[in-house]
Amino acid sequence: MTPHERLLDMLATRSARTGSFTLASGRHSSLYIDARLTTMSPDGLATIGPLALAALRESGWNPDAVGGLTLGADPVSFAIAHASALAGTPIRAFTVRKEAKSHGTGKLIEGPFHVGDRTVVIEDVITTGGSALRAVEAVRAAGGVVQGILAVVDREEGGREALNAAGFSVIALARATDILTRIPHQP
Numbered sequence: 001m002t003p004h005e006r007l008l009d010m011l012a013t014r015s016a017r018t019g020s021f022t023l024a025s026g027r028h029s030s031l032y033i034d035a036r037l038t039t040m041s042p043d044g045l046a047t048i049g050p051l052a053l054a055a056l057r058e059s060g061w062n063p064d065a066v067g068g069l070t071l072g073a074d075p076v077s078f079a080i081a082h083a084s085a086l087a088g089t090p091i092r093a094f095t096v097r098k099e100a101k102s103h104g105t106g107k108l109i110e111g112p113f114h115v116g117d118r119t120v121v122i123e124d125v126i127t128t129g130g131s132a133l134r135a136v137e138a139v140r141a142a143g144g145v146v147q148g149i150l151a152v153v154d155r156e157e158g159g160r161e162a163l164n165a166a167g168f169s170v171i172a173l174a175r176a177t178d179i180l181t182r183i184p185h186q187p
Contacts (some may be wrong), residue, residue: 003051008174010038010047011153012182025128027157031176035124035152039075048076048173049083053091054151055171056080056120061147064117067094067109068135072124076152078121089169092117096138108138123151126172129159133166153179 001009014037021032038044056063067077074095082094094111113119131151139146146168150185154160154172162172 004173007038007044007047007051007152008062008182010041010044011035011174011179013184014038014041014044016179016183018183023127025130027127029099029155029157030150031155031180032177033125033153033155033179036075039072039124039152045075045079046133048152049079050087050137051173052076052080052152055085055150055173056091056133058173059148059169062118063119063120063147065094065113065144066093066120066122067111067113067139068096068122069131070097073122073135075124075149076124077094077185080100084106094119094131096135103107108144112140113139113144117144118147119144120139121149121168123149125153125155126159126163126170127155127157129162129166132159132163132168136166136168 015034017032019027023029066080081091084091092112094109094113097108117175119139121132123132136146148169150171153174155176160170
């Protein structure tokens, strides 16, 4: 089984559910994907890190750092950073807070992020693209350059198109249609 097939199986068996759900975007859907059930597991991290790193390299992007809105982007960013260190091509990870701290330095971006960094914004699941755009705004405001967006899952509900329309290329490791075909029967 390839790493991509392994990821699809993990997402289908751990993260995907069918039924009636209200998504973070406010939309209603018959498919819910809680990617964190995969991205926060040891074998999920071990699969996603190298797979995402390879996708970044294939894209021609050469980021200094990767990150996105906490909490969904965090394990993916950390997995990429770890895989990059093992490969001898370190990429730093950062996280974007949903709002700046009211104490300490009051930063919106945490971690080893530097002005001028070439970055890739990370998403666990893209639905509308809104979370990725919030992260893009934070990165740009902090002096970073966004090369593109990498998601674990594209729900195929217009988010990729919205991000493309905003001028960003998107890489998705999995699509909802690929996951749906692998979901085991649910009672």
